[in-house]
Amino acid sequence: LAGSVFAAVDIGASSGRVILGRISTGSGTPGANTADGGPARATLDVVHRFPNGVVESDGGLRWDFDALFAEVLTGLAAAGKAAVERGETITSIGIDTWAVDYGLVNAAGELTAQPYSYRDERSRAAVARVHGKLDPARLYATTGLQFLQFNTIYQLASEPDLDGLQALLIPDLIAFLLTGQRRTEATNASTTGLFDAVAGEWATELFGPLGLPKDLFPTLIQPGETLGTLLPSIAERTGLPAATTVVAVGSHDTASAVAAVPAEQENFAYISSGTWSLVGLELHHPVLTEASRVANFTNERGVDGTTRYLRNVGGLWLLSECQRTWAEGGYRPAIGELLDAAAVLPPGGPRINPDDPAFIAPDNMPDRIRAAARNTGAVLPAEPAAVVRCILDSLAAGYARTIADAERLAGVAVDVVHIVGGGSQNALLCQLTAQATGKPVIAGPVEATALGNVLVQARAAGVATGGLPQLRSIVGAGTSLRRYEPLDLIANTAKS
Numbered sequence: 001l002a003g004s005v006f007a008a009v010d011i012g013a014s015s016g017r018v019i020l021g022r023i024s025t026g027s028g029t030p031g032a033n034t035a036d037g038g039p040a041r042a043t044l045d046v047v048h049r050f051p052n053g054v055v056e057s058d059g060g061l062r063w064d065f066d067a068l069f070a071e072v073l074t075g076l077a078a079a080g081k082a083a084v085e086r087g088e089t090i091t092s093i094g095i096d097t098w099a100v101d102y103g104l105v106n107a108a109g110e111l112t113a114q115p116y117s118y119r120d121e122r123s124r125a126a127v128a129r130v131h132g133k134l135d136p137a138r139l140y141a142t143t144g145l146q147f148l149q150f151n152t153i154y155q156l157a158s159e160p161d162l163d164g165l166q167a168l169l170i171p172d173l174i175a176f177l178l179t180g181q182r183r184t185e186a187t188n189a190s191t192t193g194l195f196d197a198v199a200g201e202w203a204t205e206l207f208g209p210l211g212l213p214k215d216l217f218p219t220l221i222q223p224g225e226t227l228g229t230l231l232p233s234i235a236e237r238t239g240l241p242a243a244t245t246v247v248a249v250g251s252h253d254t255a256s257a258v259a260a261v262p263a264e265q266e267n268f269a270y271i272s273s274g275t276w277s278l279v280g281l282e283l284h285h286p287v288l289t290e291a292s293r294v295a296n297f298t299n300e301r302g303v304d305g306t307t308r309y310l311r312n313v314g315g316l317w318l319l320s321e322c323q324r325t326w327a328e329g330g331y332r333p334a335i336g337e338l339l340d341a342a343a344v345l346p347p348g349g350p351r352i353n354p355d356d357p358a359f360i361a362p363d364n365m366p367d368r369i370r371a372a373a374r375n376t377g378a379v380l381p382a383e384p385a386a387v388v389r390c391i392l393d394s395l396a397a398g399y400a401r402t403i404a405d406a407e408r409l410a411g412v413a414v415d416v417v418h419i420v421g422g423g424s425q426n427a428l429l430c431q432l433t434a435q436a437t438g439k440p441v442i443a444g445p446v447e448a449t450a451l452g453n454v455l456v457q458a459r460a461a462g463v464a465t466g467g468l469p470q471l472r473s474i475v476g477a478g479t480s481l482r483r484y485e486p487l488d489l490i491a492n493t494a495k496s
């Protein structure tokens with residue numbers, strides 16, 4: 001099995017990629033974490049990248065799922081070709097995407113419409129209706145899920161008619177189209193608002209009061225379980241052997257990212273930094289207290305039945321939406337240029353609440369940020385550098401607050417903050433986070449989500465062994481990480 005190769009399909013809200021992941025093993029060295037006794041490292045080879053984003057179509061904000069699925073097939077074909085060129089065969093395929101969204105599939109297995117994006121407004125109106133039937137305190141006691149106006153439960157309550165339909169979460173929908181098998185992967189099920197955080201099962205008692213069909217979702221599958229093999233038509237289109245299996249991974253991208261946080265000890269906080277910042281702790285049990293609900297912490301399910309105790313803090317969506325607005329006006333600097341200009345501004349500038357629902361929909365973000373600053377009594381200059389610095393100062397402050405709250409609510413103390421994902425490349429944000437939290441920040445890997453996806457497949461194939469600490473040591477061995485200290489000067493991070 002040494003030299004096995006795995007295909008990871010990883011689609012975030014801003015981009016997707018198909019990656020070939022290899023676990024290479026040595027032998028006989030202490031710290032062994034692989035089946036053949038050697039220390040392992042993972043290498044990733046991005047074979048296909050494609051953009052993603054919400055589109056306005058058919059009266060709503062949706063994902064162009066058909067286009068995404070076509071990209072997945074292109075990527076799998078490229079992965080197969082790249083593997084064959086090296087004399088390898090892909091052992092399995094794992095799929096992860098952003099959470100909460102779903103497609104509706106009829107009895108014939110057809111997708112009835114392009115899936116809505118969680119950024120569509122429709123679910124907001126359904127919140128009061130759902131809470132009229134099920135009290136938020138009861139919902140939290142069962143599901144442990146943070147309140148977000150776009151949780152699946154509120155989206156489903158906005159559907160006119162679910163009769164005869166099944167809801168497949170986005171990664172499950174891709175997996176269904178590849179294999180013909182309908183299942184719901186458990187980590188992503190935990191973001192629906194219909195999943196029991198303690199039992200780790202569907203919270204069936206919530207479906208009746210909401211008028212949802214009992215079999216709306218397929219049965220659960222756990223990360224590491226095999227879903228099935230490729231449909232003949234898919235094998236033909238991609239050139240992959242029909243016997244190639246699709247293995248369930250942490251199909252919620254954040255679950256895969258957290259599985260690949262290269263922590264060396266237990267007491268760490270993480271920030272999975274991309275479109276959103278998912279900020280929190282890994283716990284062994286959910287925290288379902290009233291204080292936790294009021295602080296709006298979530299208890300999402302992690303790989304190996306862990307609890308991802310976190311909050312959604314605003315993310316780099318705030319920055320990428322500004323970049324989009326500026327680009328429409330003809331201003332298109334490289335991200336490094338923007339960050340360098342923001343880094344030399346003095347500290348103590350205006351801050352906004354990055355979690356404000358006013359930022360959820362796509363629109364003119366610089367204007368919205370300036371308006372939010374005005375509401376705090378501050379004047380934010382229109383220059384892009386000032387807006388960028390305001391976003392990053394506000395995010396760093398939000399991270400510090402959230403980590404402190406998580407420590408207090410879960411009764412643990414952390415020594416280090418790991419930042420993974422695309423945002424781990426943002427040196428200014430990492431340095432501001434070290435300063436705001438007063439803790440060292442370890443940045444990387446960028447592709448943590450794809451790594452978590454690959455590692456769970458590798459373990460299912462028997463190539464990697466052990467629990468999350470062992471899988472994490474594989475990440476640590478194969479990635480160069482950057483460390484930021486609270487007392488370092490910001491000027492040192494500019495231009496680096």
Ligand code: ADP
Nearest residue numbers: 012013014015274275316320421422423425426
């Ligand atoms: P998602 O999975 O939500 O689509 P990613 O983890 O891919 O998000 O992260 C995307 C974000 O990473 C971008 O919005 C951008 O702000 C940040 N990013 C990407 N490349 C760089 C870079 N070279 N320097 C700083 N930040 C970067």
Ligand code: LRH
Nearest residue numbers: 098099100253254276312
């Ligand atoms: C990050 C993410 C996050 C969810 C959001 C919808 O990509 O999956 O964990 O809250 O998207």
